[in-house]
Amino acid sequence: MFRYLIRRLLQMIPLLIGVSIIVFLLVHLAPGDPVRMLLGEEATQEDVERLQAVYGFDKPLPVQYFRWLTRALRGDLGMSIRQTMPVSTLIAERLGATLELAVFSVLIANLLGIPVGLFASTRRGSLWDYLTMIVSLVGVSMPSFWLGLVLLSHVALHVSWIPMFGRNASIAGGLFTLLTQFKAGELITALRYILLPATALGISMMAIIARLTRSSMLEVLSKDYIRTAQAKGLKKSAVVVKHALRNALLPVITVVGIQFGSMLGGAVVTETVFAWPGVGRLVINAITQRDFPLVQGGVLMMAVIFTLVNLVVDICYAFVNPRIRYE
Amino acid sequence: MKYLLRSKSALTGLLLIGILIFVAVFADLLAPHDPYEMDIWNSYHAPDGPGGEYILGTDDMGRDVLSRILVGSRISLLIAVTATGVSLLFGVILGAVAGYAGGTLDALIMRIMDLILAFPSILLAIAIVATLGPGVINAMFAVAVVRIPAMTRVTRSMVLGLKEEEFVMAGRALGLTNRRILFRHILLNSFAPILVVASLNMGTAITTEATLSFLGLGAQPPVISWGRMLALGREAIRTAPHLTLYPGLAIVFTVLGFNLLGDGLRDIGDPALRGQK
Numbered sequence: 001m002f003r004y005l006i007r008r009l010l011q012m013i014p015l016l017i018g019v020s021i022i023v024f025l026l027v028h029l030a031p032g033d034p035v036r037m038l039l040g041e042e043a044t045q046e047d048v049e050r051l052q053a054v055y056g057f058d059k060p061l062p063v064q065y066f067r068w069l070t071r072a073l074r075g076d077l078g079m080s081i082r083q084t085m086p087v088s089t090l091i092a093e094r095l096g097a098t099l100e101l102a103v104f105s106v107l108i109a110n111l112l113g114i115p116v117g118l119f120a121s122t123r124r125g126s127l128w129d130y131l132t133m134i135v136s137l138v139g140v141s142m143p144s145f146w147l148g149l150v151l152l153s154h155v156a157l158h159v160s161w162i163p164m165f166g167r168n169a170s171i172a173g174g175l176f177t178l179l180t181q182f183k184a185g186e187l188i189t190a191l192r193y194i195l196l197p198a199t200a201l202g203i204s205m206m207a208i209i210a211r212l213t214r215s216s217m218l219e220v221l222s223k224d225y226i227r228t229a230q231a232k233g234l235k236k237s238a239v240v241v242k243h244a245l246r247n248a249l250l251p252v253i254t255v256v257g258i259q260f261g262s263m264l265g266g267a268v269v270t271e272t273v274f275a276w277p278g279v280g281r282l283v284i285n286a287i288t289q290r291d292f293p294l295v296q297g298g299v300l301m302m303a304v305i306f307t308l309v310n311l312v313v314d315i316c317y318a319f320v321n322p323r324i325r326y327e
Numbered sequence: 328m329k330y331l332l333r334s335k336s337a338l339t340g341l342l343l344i345g346i347l348i349f350v351a352v353f354a355d356l357l358a359p360h361d362p363y364e365m366d367i368w369n370s371y372h373a374p375d376g377p378g379g380e381y382i383l384g385t386d387d388m389g390r391d392v393l394s395r396i397l398v399g400s401r402i403s404l405l406i407a408v409t410a411t412g413v414s415l416l417f418g419v420i421l422g423a424v425a426g427y428a429g430g431t432l433d434a435l436i437m438r439i440m441d442l443i444l445a446f447p448s449i450l451l452a453i454a455i456v457a458t459l460g461p462g463v464i465n466a467m468f469a470v471a472v473v474r475i476p477a478m479t480r481v482t483r484s485m486v487l488g489l490k491e492e493e494f495v496m497a498g499r500a501l502g503l504t505n506r507r508i509l510f511r512h513i514l515l516n517s518f519a520p521i522l523v524v525a526s527l528n529m530g531t532a533i534t535t536e537a538t539l540s541f542l543g544l545g546a547q548p549p550v551i552s553w554g555r556m557l558a559l560g561r562e563a564i565r566t567a568p569h570l571t572l573y574p575g576l577a578i579v580f581t582v583l584g585f586n587l588l589g590d591g592l593r594d595i596g597d598p599a600l601r602g603q604k
Contacts, residue, residue, distance in 0.1 A: 018442040023454075030458040137590075141582035143534045145541055146575035149561055153568035265447025269538050273561070283450075284542060287457040299454050303446045 004318055008311060015307060020072070023300045024065050027292050055081070055293075068296075077297035082289050087297035091279055095301070098271070098278035100171055102263040104194050105202035110256065113206040114249075117213025122240055124218065132210060139207030144266045148200035148273040156196055165275035167193050197274040201266050205259045212255055216248040223247075257313025261306045268302075337591025340526075343584030351400040358394035362551055365389050371567045384569040386559060392569065396577050399551040403581065406463060406545070407532040410470035415525050417471075418478020419514065425479065426486030427509050437483070440476040448473040452535050456544040466545040470535045474528045481524045485517035519592070526589035530582040537578050553578050 039047055052058045055078075056067060071078065077087035120132040156164045171194065174187030220226065221244050229239045268280030275281070283298035285291075350357060359382065366389035374384040374392075383392040425436040443451065455469035456462075489495065490513060498508045539545040540554025548555065553574040560570030 014438070015441060015445055018438075019445050022442065022446075026454050026458045030460075137586060138579060138583060141530065141579050141586050143537055143575070143578055143582075145538060146557060146571070146578060149557060149564065149571040150575065153564045153571055157565060157568075262447060265449040268447070268450055268453065269542065272542065280450075284453070287453070288543070295454070295457065299446075299450060302450055306447050307445050 001319065005315060008314060012307065012311060016304065019303045019307065020069055020300060021065070023296055023303065024068060026299070027296045028061060028064070030290075030292070055079075072297075072300065077300070078293035080286075080291055080294040082286075082291045082294070087293050090282060090294065091297055091301050094277055094279045094282050096170060096172070097167055097276060098264070098267050098280060099305075101194065101197055101201065101267050101271070101276060101278060102260065104171065104198040105263050105267075106205065106256065106260050107202075108198050109202040109205035109209055109259070112202075113209030114213050114252065116206075117210040118217060118240070118245060120210070121214045121217035121221065129214075133214070136207035136210045139203050140211075142204060144200050144204055145269040145273050147203055148197065148270055151196045151200055152273070161192060162196060163193055167277055169193070197270050197276050200273070201263060201270045204266075205256075205263065208255060208259065209252060212252050213248065216251050217244055220244045220248045254313070254317055257309070257316065260313070261309050264302055264306055264309070334591040334595050336587045337595065340584050340586070340588030340591055343580060344588060347400060347404065347581055347584060350397055351404050354397040354401060358391070358397045360391035360394045362390060362394040362398045363549065364391075371563060371570075373567075374569050374573075383573045384567070386556070386567075386570055387563060392556075392573055395551050395556060396553070396574055399553045399556060399574065400577065400581075402463065402546050402550055402552045403533055403536060403578070406467050406470060406536045407529050410467045410474065410532045410536070411525055411529050413467070413471040414474035414478050414528060415521070418475045419482045419521060421475070422479040422482025423486050423509055423514055426483040427490060427505070427513070433483075436479065440479050443473065443476050446473075448531075449535060449538055452539060453542065453544065456539055461544045461547060463546045463550065466536060466539045469539065470532050473535070474532060477524055477528060478521070481520055482514075482517060485520055486513050489513045489516055519595075523589050523593045526585050526592060530585035530589070533578060533582050533585070 039051065049058065056064055059067070068078070075088055077091070079085070080087050080090055083090060116132055116136075120129045123129050152164055156162045167190075169186045169190040171187065171190045174184075174190040177183050177186045221240075226239060226244055229243045230236075234243075267276075267278060268284065270276065271278045271281040272284050279298055279302060283295060283302070286294035286298060366385065368389065369381070369385050370387055370389040372381050372385040372389065375381050381391055381393070383396065385391055386395070421436050421440075425433040446454075452469040452473050455472060456465050459465040459468070486509070494512060495508055498512055503512075536545055537552075537554035537557070540552040541558045543555075543558060545554055546552040556574040557571055560567070560574065563570055
């Protein structure tokens with residue numbers, strides 16, 4: 001296991017270097033001079049050149065890349081052109097919101113998806129089974145941002161305690177207040193704000209999990225040890241939950257990991273719909289404003305987190321399934 | 328083909344896709360109004376329902392939503408088909424070469440794919456279009472790039488499995504060229520799984536395109552696209568919820584068709600599942 005861990009960690013290095021090069025090039029190959037856009041049409045050539053020197057845009061690309069990379073490794077992602085604040089500060093302020101949204105979506109997806117899939121698998125061929133499968137197929141086919149819009153116009157507008165946009169408190173902060181001061185108000189506020197965006201983001205994952213739980217359960221339920229357990233005269237619920245579900249959840253766990261990463265991507269658009277103050281919305285706004293350093297920092301940050309999440313998933317999976325380790 | 332007709336999900340998927348293609352081709356004839364015609368006095372007109380003047384209502388300029396959805400199917404389909412075609416072409420070639428050649432070339436190709444997969448795909452698509460500038464061609468390109476790794480991986484794994492098969496050995500013994508063995512014999516036998524991924528890719532491509540146009544990075548006005556319609560609908564979400572509801576349903580309908588077809592094809596290709604529901 002230790003050797004596998006080391007190998008995987010070493011593989012990360014070239015991958016992350018590649019990611020940094022792509023992010024750097026993406027932004028620097030973009031047409032349109034950010035400095036000229038910032039200063040406007042009236043700016044003199046001298047002004048433009050002076051500001052280009054301030055941001056280091058006058059140096060050759062490789063030089064710019066290495067300067068950017070060495071600074072990024074120290075946590076310095078440069079200054080936002082539009083907001084005149086360090087990019088790292090802007091991202092750090094919003095990272096919590098994005099992670100909270102992603103985690104909460106995954107939570108909703110699992111809390112709903114696993115029981116639904118389980119229920120359908122134990123009633124195979126019933127109307128309920130068909131209904132679940134149809135609903136989950138539709139769920140997989142729905143763009144999360146559209147579901148977000150529908151939730152806004154058909155739920156938030158009509159339910160007074162559900163706010164439409166933004167984020168007023170963090171769940172982590174709310175939990176902290178609840179545990180230290182025994183006051184639930186902050187947590188409830190945070191939950192009210194996160195409910196719709198997290199549902200919009202989590203539904204497609206829920207559908208995938210429900211389908212997977214069902215098919216995985218159906219496979220396990222046909223195994224010999226299940227028949228043995230039934231023959232022993234165990235209660236149906238004990239067979240289903242203790243014997244079948246435990247084994248059926250293995251593939252589900254893998255998919256949860258893979259999906260968590262895609263939640264981060266989906267969050268980019270969901271955040272825009274719900275005006276959720278996360279990194280995704282920051283990046284989208286930065287793109288429309290052609291704020292290069294901010295786009296660069298944001299995309300890099302998301303890609304690094306995405307890669308790390310995938311690494312953790314792989315390691316967890318190798319931990320559970322020894323065959324992977326020796327490949 | 329026999330199994331295809333027996334698979335309910337593949338058939339339903341084909342039916343939905345058939346309807347979509349029909350709509351896209353005959354949109355001009357089917358549309359009850361000119362999709363570009365403004366009728367300011369009737370802006371944000373609520374849906375009249377079947378038989379009414381504006382069946383699905385009108386938008387901020389009083390343009391007929393139903394007609395715009397019908398015509399909008401064209402750009403969605405165009406971008407998705409082109410992007411999937413391009414990703415299919417590159418993915419199959421790269422995957423086949425990687426799997427067949429092995430060694431350094433294989434490692435190189437697969438590391439590049441890992442690099443693409445190191446980004447959440449929608450974020451990469453957004454970043455690519457943001458770099459190249461918004462527009463139909465750039466959106467197609469972005470959607471294609473993020474879909475290539477899936478195609479490459481499935482082709483490579485098929486080729487890896489098949490290249491040790493006896494018919495390949497036989498071909499080699501007969502003195503066939505590598506290219507002929509690879510493209511004539513191995514790839515032809517990998518057709519089914521590649522088709523499954525291509526079908527599922529179509530669904531994702533439609534969603535990605537809609538996302539890009541929703542963010543203003545896809546097709547630009549006056550081209551009508553579903554994503555763009557949703558973006559306009561968002562601005563009037565309090566007063567005219569029908570503007571966000573119906574274009575989205577069109578997207579769901581389309582993606583559902585390709586997902587059903589992909590699922591059905593996969594079940595047909597998997598003999599273990601054949602005969603099961």
